[in-house]
Amino acid sequence: NRYNVRKLIGSENDKKGVYSEMDKFFKLSEHGTTVRTEVLAGLTTFFAMSYILFVNPQMLSQTGMPAQGVFLATIIGSVVGTLMMAFYANLPYAQAPGMGLNAFFTFTVVFGMGYSWQEALGMVFICGVISLIITLTNVRKMIIESIPTALRSAISAGIGIFLAYVGIKNAGFLKFTIDPHTYTVVGEGADKGNATISANASAVPGLVDFNNPAVLLALVGLAITIFFVVKGIKGGIILSILATTVLGILIHVVDITKIDFASNHLGAAFNDLGTIFGQALGSKGLGSLISNTSRLPETLMAILAFSLTDIFDTIGTLIGTGEKVGIVATNGENHQSAKLDKALYSDLVATSVGAIAGTSNVTTYVESAAGIGAGGRTGLTALVVAICFAISSLFSPLLAIVPTAATAPILIVVGIMMLSGLKNIHWEDMSEAVPAFFTSIFMGFSYSITQGIAAGFITYSLVKVVKGEAKEVHSMIWILDVLFILNYVSMALN
Numbered sequence: 001n002r003y004n005v006r007k008l009i010g011s012e013n014d015k016k017g018v019y020s021e022m023d024k025f026f027k028l029s030e031h032g033t034t035v036r037t038e039v040l041a042g043l044t045t046f047f048a049m050s051y052i053l054f055v056n057p058q059m060l061s062q063t064g065m066p067a068q069g070v071f072l073a074t075i076i077g078s079v080v081g082t083l084m085m086a087f088y089a090n091l092p093y094a095q096a097p098g099m100g101l102n103a104f105f106t107f108t109v110v111f112g113m114g115y116s117w118q119e120a121l122g123m124v125f126i127c128g129v130i131s132l133i134i135t136l137t138n139v140r141k142m143i144i145e146s147i148p149t150a151l152r153s154a155i156s157a158g159i160g161i162f163l164a165y166v167g168i169k170n171a172g173f174l175k176f177t178i179d180p181h182t183y184t185v186v187g188e189g190a191d192k193g194n195a196t197i198s199a200n201a202s203a204v205p206g207l208v209d210f211n212n213p214a215v216l217l218a219l220v221g222l223a224i225t226i227f228f229v230v231k232g233i234k235g236g237i238i239l240s241i242l243a244t245t246v247l248g249i250l251i252h253v254v255d256i257t258k259i260d261f262a263s264n265h266l267g268a269a270f271n272d273l274g275t276i277f278g279q280a281l282g283s284k285g286l287g288s289l290i291s292n293t294s295r296l297p298e299t300l301m302a303i304l305a306f307s308l309t310d311i312f313d314t315i316g317t318l319i320g321t322g323e324k325v326g327i328v329a330t331n332g333e334n335h336q337s338a339k340l341d342k343a344l345y346s347d348l349v350a351t352s353v354g355a356i357a358g359t360s361n362v363t364t365y366v367e368s369a370a371g372i373g374a375g376g377r378t379g380l381t382a383l384v385v386a387i388c389f390a391i392s393s394l395f396s397p398l399l400a401i402v403p404t405a406a407t408a409p410i411l412i413v414v415g416i417m418m419l420s421g422l423k424n425i426h427w428e429d430m431s432e433a434v435p436a437f438f439t440s441i442f443m444g445f446s447y448s449i450t451q452g453i454a455a456g457f458i459t460y461s462l463v464k465v466v467k468g469e470a471k472e473v474h475s476m477i478w479i480l481d482v483l484f485i486l487n488y489v490s491m492a493l494n
Contacts, residue, residue, distance in 0.1 A: 019035055022035055022380060023035075026038070026090060026378040026379050026380045027090065027378060028377075028378060028380065031377040031378050032377065033375060033376070033377045033378060035380065036235075037234075037235075037374075037375040037376070037377075038092075038375075038376055038377070038378060038380035038381045038384065039380070039384050040235050040237075040238045040374055040375070041092060041371040041372070041374040041375050041376025041377075041381040041384075042092075042371060042376065042380070042381045042382070042383065042384025042385045042387075042388070043238055043384060043388070044237050044238050044241065044370050044371045044373075044374040044376075044410065045092075045094050045365075045367060045368050045370055045371030045374075045376065045381065045384075045385050046094070046384070046385045046388040046389070047241055047402050047406070047407050048367040048370040048371070048407045048410055048411060049094060049096060049365050049367040049368075050388075050392070050402070051170075051404065051407075052074060052078075052096045052097060052099070052365075053071065053074060053075070053389075053392060055099070056070060056071075056074045056096075056097045056102055056359065056360075057070040057071045057074065059102045059103065059106055060102060060105065060106060060117070060359065060360065062106055062111075062196075063105075063106055063110045063111075063117040063120070064117055065117050065276055065358065066272035066275055066276065067272075068268050068269040068271075068272040068273075069269060069271075069272030069273040069274070069275060069276045069277075069358055070272075070276070070358060070359060071269055071393075072269045072270065072272075072273045072357075072393065073273060073276060073277070073354065073357040073358035073359040074096065074097055074354075074359050075389050075390065075392065075393050076353065076354065076357040076359075077095070077096065077097060077350050077351075077353060077354025077357055077359050077362040078094070078095060078096040078097070078350075078362065078386070078389045079386050079389050079390050080349065080350050080353045080354070080362075081094075081095030081096070081346055081347065081349065081350025081351075081353075081354070081362050081364075082094045082095050082096075082350075082382050082383075082385050082386040082389065083382070083383070083386045084345070084346035084349055084350065085343065085346045085364075085379060085382040086379035086380070086381075086382035086383040086386060087379060087383075088342050088345065088346060089339060089342035089343045089345075089346050089379065090339075090342075090378055090379035091322075091339060091342070091343055091378070091379060091382065092368065092371055092372055092376035092377055092378060092379065092380075092381035092382055093317070093318070093343065093346075093364050093365070093368040093382060094364075094365050094367070094368050094371070094382055094385040094386075095346065095347065095350045095362050095363060095364055095365060096362060096363075096365055096389075097354060097359045097360050097361065097362055097363075098309075098310070098313060098360070098361055098362070098363040098365075100309060100313070100447065100448050100450075101306070101309055101310065101313075101360050101361040101363060102359075102360040102361075104305065104306065104309065104360075105120050105124070105360040105361075107186050107196065107198075108302075108305075108491075109123065109302055111186060113298065113302060115302070116284060116288070117279075118279045118280070118282065118284035118285040118288065119284070119285060119288050119289050120360075121276075121279055121280035121285055121355050121358065121360075122280045122281070122285035122286040122287075122288070122289050122355075123289065123299070123302055123303050123306055124280065124306065124351060124354070124355040124359075124360055124361050125280040125281065125285075125286065125351075125352055125355035125356065126286075126303050127303060127306045127307045127310055127351055127355075127361055128348045128349070128351040128352030128355060129352070130303070130307045131307070131310065131311060131344065131347065131348035131351065132348050132352075134311065134344075135341060135344045135345060135348060139476075140311075140315075140340075140341075140344060142474075142476045143311075143315065143476055143480070144315060144319070144340060145474075146474035146475075146476040146477050146480075147319070148460065149424075150424070150425050150426070150432045150435070150436050151435060151436065151439055151456050151457075151460060152319055153421040153422070153424040153425055153436070154421070154422075154425060154435070154436035154437075154439035154440045154456060155316050155319055155320045155421075155439060155440075155443075155449075155452070155453065155456075156319070156320040156321070156418055156421035157320075157418060157419050157420075157421035157422045157440045158316075158320070158439050158440035158441070158442070158443035158444065158449070158452045159316065159317065159320035159321060159366055159369065159415075159418055159443060159449060160320075160414075160415040160416065160417070160418025160419045160421070161415065161419070161440055161441065161443055161444035162366060162415070162443040162444045162447070162449060162452070163366060163367075163369055163370075163411045163412075163414055163415035163418065164411065164412050164415025164416060164444070165415075165444040165445075165447070166366075166408075166411050166415075166447075167408045167409065167410070167411030167412035167413075167415060168408070168412060170218075170404045170407070170408035170411065171215065171218035171219075171221075171222070171404070171405060171408035171409065171412070172208060172212065172214055172215040172218060172404075172405075172408075173207060173208060173215065173218070173219075174205050174206070174207065174208065175205070175206055175207070175208045176199070176203045176204065176205055176206075177203065177204045177206065178197075178199045178202065178203045179202040179203075182199060182200050182202040182203075183197050183198060183199040183200070183203075184197070184198050185197055185198075186198050213251060213252075213253050214253050214403065214405050215405075217244065217247060217248050217251065217253050217403065217405040217406075218244075218404075218405035218408050218409060220244065220247065221240065221243075221244035221247075221405055221406055221408070221409040222408075222409040222412060222413075224240045224243050224244060224409070225237065225240040225409040225410060225412075225413050226409075226413065228240050229413055234375075235374070237370065237373060237374040237410055237413075238374060240406075240409065240410065241402065241406045241407060241410065244403075244405060244406035244409070245401060245402050245403065245406045248403050248405060248406065249401075253403060253405065254401060254403050256401065266393060266394065269393075273357070273358065276357075276358030277356065277357055277358055278356055279358065280355040280356055280358075281356065298490075301486070301487070301490040302490075304483065304486065304487055304490075305487050305490065305491075306361060308450060308454075308483060308484065308487060309361070309448070309450045310347070310351060310361045310363055311344075312449060312450040312453045312454075313363045313364065313366075313448075313449045313450055314343070314344060314347045314363055314364045315340075315344075315453075316443075316449040316450070316452070316453055317363075317364045317365070317366050317368070317369075317449060318340055318343050318364060320418070320421075320449075321366075321368065321369045321372055321418070322339075343364065346364075347362070347363060347364055350362035351363070366449065367411065369414050369415075369418065370407075370410045370411060370414050371385070372414075373410075373413070373414040373417055422436075422440070430463075431463045431464075431467055434459050434463055435456045435457075435459040435460035435463060436456070438452070438455040438456050438459045439452050439453065439455060439456025440452065440456075442454075442455040442456075454480075454484040454487075457477055457480055457481055457484065458481050458484060458485070460473070460477065461473050461477060461478065461481050
């Protein structure tokens with residue numbers, strides 16, 4: 001009995017020692033958080049963004065890349081970037097291949113501009129190098145410090161609108177009516193119904209008929225999430241995901257009998273990975289881009305579009321979510337936090353490694369806001385996400401248990417929380433209201449953080465010119481305005 005008591009005491013001391021070391025390394029007490037809170041936040045973030053493990057291979061495989069190889073490349077890029085966030089930046093952000101960026105990779109660069117997927121990977125690698133140059137110099141610092149206070153608040157609120165829209169879309173609450181002859185079919189598999197459809201502004205959104213079990217589950221899940229959040233129950237967000245998932249199993253929205261738990265294609269995935277790994281730096285990747293000088297201007301414009309989106313997606317996410325909860329703080333109006341440097345280093349390393357592994361640009365995920373909303377404040381949250389991504393390479397069928405109906409409500413509620421940034425904008429002053437409106441609204445409606453920032457910067461400069469205050473516009477804003485406009489011109493020509 002004495003031996004058992006000593007063993008028990010020793011075990012408890014070991015646990016306390018582990019917690020103490022984690023507290024010391026990640027500075028949990030300093031950030032007002034605990035191991036339990038960080039773990040729950042990490043799980044929340046992972047489940048909110050785990051869809052990328054299936055969507056990214058599906059997207060990039062349309063270019064001819066092997067889907068199983070892209071699946072592993074997605075995990076490699078995500079784990080590397082998120083571990084950098086955990087151990088180097090000590091921030092609760094997760095990284096993975098960006099949705100807008102993988103669509104640009106597939107439909108614009110490969111299908112639209114005619115580049116091979118190897119050349120497109122080469123462009124992604126160059127983006128990582130460009131990000132390194134920007135971060136090592138004062139350019140990145142100038143970009144962040146040039147953003148006016150009102151636009152910072154608009155960026156935060158815009159990300160809230162973007163998150164809420166993603167949640168509403170994922171929940172299946174919306175349907176779109178497309179007029180005849182106003183859409184194009186893009187990609188392979190058009191005859192099999194697997195291609196992507198691109199529609200113009202004639203696509204009219206509306207509410208679905210609430211007769212779909214998955215949609216009804218998301219509606220109930222939203223009610224459950226609101227209950228937990230309004231009541232202020234600790235761990236309420238992850239409890240909401242669990243409760244909605246269990247309900248989904250009970251009403252057969254999630255059919256666990258059709259999930260192949262024994263399936264493990266890791267061996268085949270590694271074989272496929274071998275066909276894409278390192279292609280970005282090979283003769284068909286960077287070598288082909290450099291040798292074909294006739295396409296150099298077009299190549300540079302494509303790289304510019306990649307870089308602008310990658311950089312501003314990350315900056316927008318970090319400023320929009322980090323300042324709100326004091327994770328990435330600014331000292332006064334125009335002084336950026338040193339943590340932003342480390343966060344952007346994590347982003348550029350992940351993008352470069354991801355390109356070598358065989359995936360499109362890796363970026364900081366806006367779904368990290370779900371984990372932050374659950375209380376995540378340090379790199380321990382990111383570490384949990386990275387571990388989940390690594391484990392998913394072995395047990396990917398398990399991810400199918402958690403339906404999007406369980407994670408979509410989280411994004412909606414977190415988006416609502418972030419709208420508080422709108423109160424800091426002087427809406428009665430049109431010179432401030434106009435750029436703030438375009439920044440926040442365009443993030444959601446264009447489904448892109450970067451496009452929202454671009455719209456805000458351009459309208460901000462326009463307003464200042466109209467008021468005769470052009471000299472007040474930071475030189476970096478003017479430079480970025482030109483780059484954004486050049487990008488739009490390139491899009492129009494292609």
